[in-house]
Amino acid sequence: QLHLQESGPGLVxxxxxxxxxxTVSGGSFSGSDYYWGWLRQPPGKxxxxxxSIYFTGTTFYxxxxxxxxxxxxxxxxxxxxxKLSSVTAADTAVYYCTRQISNYGWPRFSDSWGQGILxxxxx
Amino acid sequence: DIVMTQxxxxxxxxxxxxxxxxCKSSRSVxxxxxxxxxxxxxxxxxxxxxxxLISWASTRESGVPDRFSGSGSGTDFTxxxxxxxxxDVAVYxxxxxxxxxxxxxxxxxxxxx
Numbered sequence: 001q002l003h004l005q006e007s008g009p010g011l012v013x014x015x016x017x018x019x020x021x022x023t024v025s026g027g028s029f030s031g032s033d034y035y036w037g038w039l040r041q042p043p044g045k046x047x048x049x050x051x052s053i054y055f056t057g058t059t060f061y062x063x064x065x066x067x068x069x070x071x072x073x074x075x076x077x078x079x080x081x082x083k084l085s086s087v088t089a090a091d092t093a094v095y096y097c098t099r100q101i102s103n104y105g106w107p108r109f110s111d112s113w114g115q116g117i118l119x120x121x122x123x
Numbered sequence: 124d125i126v127m128t129q130x131x132x133x134x135x136x137x138x139x140x141x142x143x144x145x146c147k148s149s150r151s152v153x154x155x156x157x158x159x160x161x162x163x164x165x166x167x168x169x170x171x172x173x174x175x176l177i178s179w180a181s182t183r184e185s186g187v188p189d190r191f192s193g194s195g196s197g198t199d200f201t202x203x204x205x206x207x208x209x210x211d212v213a214v215y216x217x218x219x220x221x222x223x224x225x226x227x228x229x230x231x232x233x234x235x236x
Contacts, residue, residue: 046216046227046228046229046230047165047173047216047218047227048227049224049225049226049227060223062223062224063223063224064224096172096173101178106223107220107225108161108163108178108220108225109163109175109178109218109220110165110173110175111175111178111184113172113173113174114172115171115172116172
């Protein structure tokens with residue numbers, strides 16, 4: 001049974017960098033069938049795709065966040081990470097790491113999700 | 124960006140009755156080379172992450188009860204729950220995964236009447 005777990009600080013100051021890590025267990029991490037992705041959900045609101053990374057290191061980012069986002073991989077540790085720079089209160093959200101089905105070389109649906117971590121941006 | 128619009132915003136259905144949730148995309152999410160609709164449905168219960176119910180518009184994920192079904196093609200899609208159960212109370216989201224950025228509908232909140 002695949003398990004994903006987000007970790008990182010729950011409080012980040014405005015203008016600083018939000019850093020989260022997702023640890024994967026119970027399944028393959030370097031296979032070609034999947035991407036690993038980050039999504040977020042502001043309190044009481046809908047879902048937003050942030051970006052995704054393939055086992056080769058190939059990344060795709062939401063254009064609305066591209067200037068702020070870096071997603072990286074640490075394969076030996078079965079981890080992938082999110083960095084979001086220059087955060088504001090609008091970046092306050094529950095952040096989810098997910099496994100995404102790969103199709104025609106792109107990430108698609110998220111078939112497995114972590115529990116999520118609430119990150120609040122506040123001074 | 125492809126805009127996903129769900130209707131209604133909320134829906135109350137009696138136990139055992141049918142629930143019909145709609146999702147409309149601003150552009151077709153049908154990929155002609157493989158004739159697949161890049162449309163998914165997720166269920167999110169309070170305090171939990173979303174759960175993938177339906178992929179490719181109509182393929183039920185393993186373990187999802189058969190009272191859930193997805194239909195539609197192109198720009199118009201429907202999630203149907205044939206017999207509402209108490210455990211189906213949740214917010215349901217549709218998502219298109221054809222064109223980046225992948226986008227979600229605003230959600231339909233399903234409650235018991």
